[in-house]
Amino acid sequence: MANRERGEVEFQSLGKTWTLKLGVNAMCEIEDATAKSIAEIGALLGDPKTATIKLLRTVMWGALRDHHDDITVKEVGAIIDGIGMNEAGRLIGDAFAAATPEAKEGAGHPPKATAG
Numbered sequence: 001m002a003n004r005e006r007g008e009v010e011f012q013s014l015g016k017t018w019t020l021k022l023g024v025n026a027m028c029e030i031e032d033a034t035a036k037s038i039a040e041i042g043a044l045l046g047d048p049k050t051a052t053i054k055l056l057r058t059v060m061w062g063a064l065r066d067h068h069d070d071i072t073v074k075e076v077g078a079i080i081d082g083i084g085m086n087e088a089g090r091l092i093g094d095a096f097a098a099a100t101p102e103a104k105e106g107a108g109h110p111p112k113a114t115a116g
Helices: 024-034 038-046 053-064 073-083 085-099
Strands: 008-013 016-021
Touching (some): 008 073, 008 085, 016 053, 016 085, 024 038, 024 053, 038 085, 053 085, 073 085
């Protein structure tokens, strides 16, 4: 079971329970994969004009790796297909919020992710 106090967000897709966590390792992997800072990623995902499906999938991949270390990007695409892009964006926004519970939206905290 996900522990919100530890920044974890749990959800169901493809008949399985998944846990997102945007810890330091996940953030570093996401930054490596995108060549962008977490702050840039949050801003891009928070704006429907700059949010891309590829970025959404990459962030979800990185956030899943803490609990599902062997997951592939292709599998993450299937997970997103199972829940829909809007739900994936909401979950990523929740994961950002859980990672920085003391932050307030608009004060350096990325807003809820949107998908184009």
